[in-house]
Amino acid sequence: MPAWLRRKKAPAVPKAEQPQELWQDEEPSAESAEEHAGSPAQPVFDQEPAEPLLSVRGVERSFDVGAAKLRVLKGIDLDLYPRQLIMLRGRSGSGKTTLMNLMGGLDTPTKGTIHFRGRPFHDWNDDRRTEVRRRDIGFIFQAFALMPLLSAYENVELSLRMAGLPRSEWKARVTSCLELVGLGKRMHHRPFELSGGEQQRVAIAKAIAHRPSLLLADEPTAELDSQMAAQVMAVFREIVARENVTICMTTHDPTILEVADHVYEMVDGVFVANR
Numbered sequence: 318m319p320a321w322l323r324r325k326k327a328p329a330v331p332k333a334e335q336p337q338e339l340w341q342d343e344e345p346s347a348e349s350a351e352e353h354a355g356s357p358a359q360p361v362f363d364q365e366p367a368e369p370l371l372s373v374r375g376v377e378r379s380f381d382v383g384a385a386k387l388r389v390l391k392g393i394d395l396d397l398y399p400r401q402l403i404m405l406r407g408r409s410g411s412g413k414t415t416l417m418n419l420m421g422g423l424d425t426p427t428k429g430t431i432h433f434r435g436r437p438f439h440d441w442n443d444d445r446r447t448e449v450r451r452r453d454i455g456f457i458f459q460a461f462a463l464m465p466l467l468s469a470y471e472n473v474e475l476s477l478r479m480a481g482l483p484r485s486e487w488k489a490r491v492t493s494c495l496e497l498v499g500l501g502k503r504m505h506h507r508p509f510e511l512s513g514g515e516q517q518r519v520a521i522a523k524a525i526a527h528r529p530s531l532l533l534a535d536e537p538t539a540e541l542d543s544q545m546a547a548q549v550m551a552v553f554r555e556i557v558a559r560e561n562v563t564i565c566m567t568t569h570d571p572t573i574l575e576v577a578d579h580v581y582e583m584v585d586g587v588f589v590a591n592r
């Protein structure tokens with residue numbers, strides 16, 4: 318684990334400590350950093366506010382499999398606060414994705430409550446949850462989910478279009494997001510012209526473009542080699558520091574756990590430890 322990648326208070330990855338090769342051909346620009354640091358749209362919390370961003374209480378989720386009931390989550394409690402990087406760790410089948418789907422409002426629990434910024438996701442219908450999701454939650458998946466015929470720029474722009482942001486804001490926001498993930502010079506490349514790590518960074522830019530307060534990432538480094546995974550984790554720390562986002566991600570990779578503010582270990586649908 319390189320020293321520059323270890324967990325720190327914001328800014329978690331100080332520029333001076335980042336090795337030059339972090340971005341193979343470029344670094345996020347100084348202007349971009351200043352723009353992010355000074356923007357009134359990105360308030361900075363000096364202390365953890367009392368109210369969690371997301372609160373999960375006594376959550377259970379079962380699925381009907383033929384005549385049987387499969388109990389996947391068996392009583393989960395979890396609070397996510399603003400500006401945290403949280404990891405869920407556990408073996409395949411332990412229930413991580415099932416929990417992420419519930420946190421992102423893609424599914425509802427069989428039992429228990431989920432409040433996202435005070436809104437009762439467990440009670441709301443899909444339309445209401447979708448509306449909140451569209452505005453305030455971003456998703457990143459293992460496979461990068463980019464449109465293959467669109468450039469990096471157009472892929473990020475598409476997410477702003479879908480989020481309903483005014484057209485006049487698109488160019489500045491797309492550019493600053495791609496610079497933030499170190500792809501300012503590759504904006505007009507299409508996915509097949511980018512490496513796996515670069516494609517994942519486009520997916521990150523796309524997921525944060527509409528300024529969500531929660532970013533959910535399911536195994537975002539699973540398809541990447543260790544150097545690319547480290548780049549993605551550095552981008553995550555940078556985003557938490559600059560964009561006022563909480564990131565919750567699942568992983569199998571023990572080498573990246575030190576980057577997290579908290580790690581929750583899941584075994585068979587319950588948390589067995591956290592640090």
Ligand SMILES: Nc1ncnc2c1ncn2[C@@H]1O[C@H](COP(=O)(O)OP(=O)(O)OP(=O)(O)O)[C@@H](O)[C@H]1O
Nearest residue numbers: 380382387389407408409410411412413414415416
């Ligand atoms: N819709 C569903 N219907 C039936 N079973 C399901 C459904 N969704 C998940 N499961 C089951 O729930 C269990 C947990 O799945 P989940 O995808 O949450 O695990 P995971 O920890 O994310 O695993 P992985 O690391 O492999 O992605 C698995 O046994 C899975 O087959």
